[in-house]
Amino acid sequence: MRLAVIGGVAAGMSAAARVRRLDPGAEITVIERGPVASYSACGLPYWIDGRVRDWRELIARSAAGFAESRIEVRTGCEAVAIAHSKRQVRLASGEAIPYDKLIIATGARPSRVFPGAFHLNTLGDAVRLKEHLTVTPPGRATVIGGGYIGLEAVEALRANGWSVRLVTRGADLLGRGDAQLTATLVRHLNRCRVPVTLNHAVDGPLDTELVVAATGLKPETALAFDAGIELGRTGAIRVTEHLETNLHGIYAAGDCAESTHLVTGRPVWIPLGTTANKMGRIAGANASGRRERFPGVAGTAIVRVCGLGVGVTGLSASQARKEGFQPVSARIEARDKPRYFRGRLTSIELIADRSSGRLLGAHVLGDDGVAGRVNVVATAITKRMTVDEFQYLDLAYAPPFAPVWDPLLVAAQQLMKHF
Amino acid sequence: MRLAVIGGVAAGMSAAARVRRLDPGAEITVIERGPVASYSACGLPYWIDGRVRDWRELIARSAAGFAESRIEVRTGCEAVAIAHSKRQVRLASGEAIPYDKLIIATGARPSRVFPGAFHLNTLGDAVRLKEHLTVTPPGRATVIGGGYIGLEAVEALRANGWSVRLVTRGADLLGRGDAQLTATLVRHLNRCRVPVTLNHAVDGPLDTELVVAATGLKPETALAFDAGIELGRTGAIRVTEHLETNLHGIYAAGDCAESTHLVTGRPVWIPLGTTANKMGRIAGANASGRRERFPGVAGTAIVRVCGLGVGVTGLSASQARKEGFQPVSARIEARDKPRYFRGRLTSIELIADRSSGRLLGAHVLGDDGVAGRVNVVATAITKRMTVDEFQYLDLAYAPPFAPVWDPLLVAAQQLMKHF
Numbered sequence: 001m002r003l004a005v006i007g008g009v010a011a012g013m014s015a016a017a018r019v020r021r022l023d024p025g026a027e028i029t030v031i032e033r034g035p036v037a038s039y040s041a042c043g044l045p046y047w048i049d050g051r052v053r054d055w056r057e058l059i060a061r062s063a064a065g066f067a068e069s070r071i072e073v074r075t076g077c078e079a080v081a082i083a084h085s086k087r088q089v090r091l092a093s094g095e096a097i098p099y100d101k102l103i104i105a106t107g108a109r110p111s112r113v114f115p116g117a118f119h120l121n122t123l124g125d126a127v128r129l130k131e132h133l134t135v136t137p138p139g140r141a142t143v144i145g146g147g148y149i150g151l152e153a154v155e156a157l158r159a160n161g162w163s164v165r166l167v168t169r170g171a172d173l174l175g176r177g178d179a180q181l182t183a184t185l186v187r188h189l190n191r192c193r194v195p196v197t198l199n200h201a202v203d204g205p206l207d208t209e210l211v212v213a214a215t216g217l218k219p220e221t222a223l224a225f226d227a228g229i230e231l232g233r234t235g236a237i238r239v240t241e242h243l244e245t246n247l248h249g250i251y252a253a254g255d256c257a258e259s260t261h262l263v264t265g266r267p268v269w270i271p272l273g274t275t276a277n278k279m280g281r282i283a284g285a286n287a288s289g290r291r292e293r294f295p296g297v298a299g300t301a302i303v304r305v306c307g308l309g310v311g312v313t314g315l316s317a318s319q320a321r322k323e324g325f326q327p328v329s330a331r332i333e334a335r336d337k338p339r340y341f342r343g344r345l346t347s348i349e350l351i352a353d354r355s356s357g358r359l360l361g362a363h364v365l366g367d368d369g370v371a372g373r374v375n376v377v378a379t380a381i382t383k384r385m386t387v388d389e390f391q392y393l394d395l396a397y398a399p400p401f402a403p404v405w406d407p408l409l410v411a412a413q414q415l416m417k418h419f
Numbered sequence: 420m421r422l423a424v425i426g427g428v429a430a431g432m433s434a435a436a437r438v439r440r441l442d443p444g445a446e447i448t449v450i451e452r453g454p455v456a457s458y459s460a461c462g463l464p465y466w467i468d469g470r471v472r473d474w475r476e477l478i479a480r481s482a483a484g485f486a487e488s489r490i491e492v493r494t495g496c497e498a499v500a501i502a503h504s505k506r507q508v509r510l511a512s513g514e515a516i517p518y519d520k521l522i523i524a525t526g527a528r529p530s531r532v533f534p535g536a537f538h539l540n541t542l543g544d545a546v547r548l549k550e551h552l553t554v555t556p557p558g559r560a561t562v563i564g565g566g567y568i569g570l571e572a573v574e575a576l577r578a579n580g581w582s583v584r585l586v587t588r589g590a591d592l593l594g595r596g597d598a599q600l601t602a603t604l605v606r607h608l609n610r611c612r613v614p615v616t617l618n619h620a621v622d623g624p625l626d627t628e629l630v631v632a633a634t635g636l637k638p639e640t641a642l643a644f645d646a647g648i649e650l651g652r653t654g655a656i657r658v659t660e661h662l663e664t665n666l667h668g669i670y671a672a673g674d675c676a677e678s679t680h681l682v683t684g685r686p687v688w689i690p691l692g693t694t695a696n697k698m699g700r701i702a703g704a705n706a707s708g709r710r711e712r713f714p715g716v717a718g719t720a721i722v723r724v725c726g727l728g729v730g731v732t733g734l735s736a737s738q739a740r741k742e743g744f745q746p747v748s749a750r751i752e753a754r755d756k757p758r759y760f761r762g763r764l765t766s767i768e769l770i771a772d773r774s775s776g777r778l779l780g781a782h783v784l785g786d787d788g789v790a791g792r793v794n795v796v797a798t799a800i801t802k803r804m805t806v807d808e809f810q811y812l813d814l815a816y817a818p819p820f821a822p823v824w825d826p827l828l829v830a831a832q833q834l835m836k837h838f
Contacts, residue, residue, distance in 0.1 A: 058759075278811050309819075371814075375815055382808070383798075383808075385802055394718070396793045399459075
C-alpha cells in the first residue's frame with residue numbers, strides 16, 4: 001500500500017506513524033511545505049518565552065527517527081494538486097507522488113494578514129519572532145487577537161521583558177461569547193499590567209514597536225477543494241466518522257477537517273493539537289484498512305495566562321442558547337485545597353440544560369487542578385451526565401489534594417437549585 | 420420536627436447543617452461523645468506533621484457557628500441506647516433526648532487494640548500523640564498498618580524527625596490486593612528510608628520508642644444493633660438508597676453505614692470522610708422530608724506518602740476477579756507534562772472487563788495531576804464507560820498542564836490491545 005500524507009505536523013505525522021505500526025509493508029511519503037516536520041506547534045510560545053532553550057526540543061520525532069521507521073518525510077516540498085483519478089499528488093516541482101490512500105493534514109492558517117506583524121502559527125513564524133526579540137531591546141508590543149494563541153503570545157512577550165497590550169476585534173476573549181469569563185480575564189490581565197481593548201478592529205499602524213497577530217485561523221482547504229473534496233458548513237473539510245472525505249480513499253485529519261461536537265452532535269471546527277493527533281491516529285488506522293471511529297470533541301481547551309490557568313469544555317451558556325438548549329448555570333469560588341494546604345481560590349462555572357438536566361459545559365479558572373477539573377466535566381459531558389448525577393461523584397479527597405467537597409461538587413450543588 | 424443526630428463529626432454535622440437549611444423550624448440536637456464536634460479527622464495527620472499550627476484550624480464550624488444556626492451540639496455526651504418505640508435516645512447521664520427523626524453517624528473505631536500504641540482516628544488520639552511528640556526527642560517509631568492512615572502517619576512522624584518503619588499484617592498496602600502497586604509503594608518507602616515489613620502480625624512489644632497503630636477500622640454499630648437496626652454483610656449498618664435503616668425514621672450515614680459500589684452494584688463498606696459528608700447531606704435532606712438518593716461510591720481514594728501521590732478508584736484487577744469480572748489491565752509510565760515543562764513520570768494502571776470493555780478501575784501514582792486523573796476515571800466508571808470510549812476523551816492540553824497525549828489516553832490505548 002502506498003500512502004501519501006500532505007502535511008507533516010500533528011495530524012499528518014500521527015497518521016504516518018500509525019500506518020507504519022499497522023502495515024509494515026506500506027510505502028509512506030509525507031509532504032511537508034515547511035523546513036521541518038513533526039514539531040509541536042503548541043510548544044512554540046514556550047520557545048519564545050525562553051523556557052524551551054532550543055526549538056529542536058519541540059521535535060517529537062527526528063528525521064533520523066522517521067528514516068528508521070521507513071517514513072519518507074519530504075520537507076520544503078509543496079503539494080499543488082491532487083489528481084485522484086490518477087491517484088497522484090502533484091508537487092510544485094512538477095513531480096507526482098503516487099498513492100493508494102491519501103491523508104490530507106494541511107492544517108490551518110491565519111484568517112487575516114497584518115502587514116509587518118509577527119505570527120505564532122508555524123515554526124517559521126516563531127523563528128522570525130525569536131530572531132527579532134533577540135536583536136531588539138524590549139519595548140511596547142501589541143498582540144492582536146484574544147484567543148488561546150493571543151493569550152500565550154502575551155505571556156511569552158512579557159517573559160521577554162516587553163510591556164504588552166491586547167487588542168481584539170470581538171467583544172470577548174477565548175471565543176466563548178461569555179461576558180463574565182471575559183470580564184474576569186480582562187481584570188486578571190489588567191492586574192498583570194496588560195491593558196485590553198475589546199471591540200477594536202485594527203486597520204492601521206499601531207503605536208507599538210512590535211505587533212503579534214493571532215486573530216484566528218481558517219482551515220487550509222484549497223488543495224482539497226480543487227480536487228473536488230466537499231467542505232462542510234464550517235468551511236473545513238467534511239469527513240465521515242471514519243475521517244474519510246467524499247472521495248473514497250482520501251482521508252482528512254487535524255486543523256483542516258471538521259469534527260463532531262459531542263454536546264450538540266453537529267459538525268464543528270475547533271482546531272487544536274490534541275484533536276489533530278487523535279484524528280491523525282484514526283485516519284492512519286482507517287487508511288490501513290481498519291474501521292476506527294472518531295467520536296468527536298467536547299470543546300475542551302486550556303491556557304495559562306499571566307499565571308492563571310483557564311480551562312473550558314463543552315458549551316458556554318450563550319453558545320448553548322444558540323444551539324437550542326435552555327442553559328442554566330452556576331458560578332462559585334472555592335478553595336482548591338484546604339486553607340492549611342495553601343489552598344487557593346478556584347472559580348468554576350457549570351452550565352446545564354434546564355429541561356434535561358444534562359451538563360453542557362464548564363469554565364474553570366485557578367491555579368492547581370484546573371486541567372483535572374475541566375477533564376472531569378469533559379468526561380461527564382461525553383457520557384451525557386446530568387447535574388444530579390454529577391453532584392455526588394466520588395472524587396478523590398485528601399488534604400494535600402483537594403477539600404472534602406471538591407469545588408466541582410460545590411458548583412453542582414449550586415446548579416441543582418435551578419432544578 | 421425534632422431531629423437527633425448521634426455523632427458530631429463529618430456525616431453527623433453535614434446532616435445537621437442540611438436539616439437546618441431545609442427546615443428552619445426543626446429542633447436539632449447533635450450528641451457527640453468527644454470533647455469537640457465538626458472537625459476534619461482527615462486533617463489530623465497534618466496537625467501532627469506541623470503544617471497545621473493549631474488543631475482549631477481543623478474545625479469546620481465553631482460552637483458559636485452552630486449556636487447561631489440553632490443547632491444544639493452536646494459534646495462530651497454519650498448515647499447509650501435508642502428506644503425507637505418511644506422515639507428517644509438515652510444518654511449515659513440518664514437523660515432522654517426525644518426525636519421525630521434520628522440520624523446515626525457513629526463512625527468507626529480501630530478494629531484492634533495495641534496496648535501502649537497511639538492512634539490517629541479521633542482528635543483525642545491526635546492530642547495524645549502530639550503531646551508525646553512535643554515532650555519526646557525523635558527516635559525510632561513503628562507504624563502498624565498499611566492503609567491510608569498508616570501511610571499518613573509515616574509521613575507525619577518523619578516530619579517530626581523520627582525514623583519510621585512500617586509493619587503490616589497483610590500482604591499488601593492500601594488493601595487493593597495488588598502486588599505490583601504494593602511493590603511500587605514499598606520501593607518508594609524504602610528509597611525514603613522507611614523499611615516495610617509485610618505479612619507480619621504484631622503480637623508482642625516492638626523494639627521502637629513509639630508505636631502508632633492504624634490497623635484498620637470497624638463500623639461503630641453497637642448502639643444501632645441493640646436497637647434492632649439491621650447490619651449488612653459488611654458488618655456496617657444496612658441502609659436504603661435514601662439512607663434509611665430498617666427502622667422507619669432512622670437514617671444512618673458515614674463510616675457506620677454501608678454504601679453501594681458503583682462498579683459491582685453490591686453493598687460495600689469503605690469508610691472515608693468525603694463519603695461521610697455526602698451521606699450526611701443526603702440523610703439530612705431525607706430526614707427533612709425530601710427524597711434524595713445516594714448513588715454510591717466508586718472506591719476513589721488518594722494519599723500522599725513521602726512526596727508521592729497515590730490515587731485509586733474502582734476495583735484493582737484482583738478485586739475485579741473476585742467480583743466475577745474478567746479483568747485485563749495495562750500499566751504505563753509517561754510524563755505528566757512535556758519534558759520542557761519539567762514533566763515528571765506518572766504511572767497509570769487501567770483495569771477493564773474483558774467481555775464488556777467496561778472500565779473497572781485505575782491506580783495513578785505521581786506528582787502533579789494525580790487527583791485529576793483519578794477523578795476522570797472515577798467519572799468514567801460512574802457512567803460505565805468502555806475503554807474504547809475512554810481512549811479518545813477530549814482532555815485538556817496545553818504544555819503547562821499536560822502532554823498532547825494525556826497519560827490516561829496512552830494507558831487506554833495500551834489497554835485496547837487486549838480487545
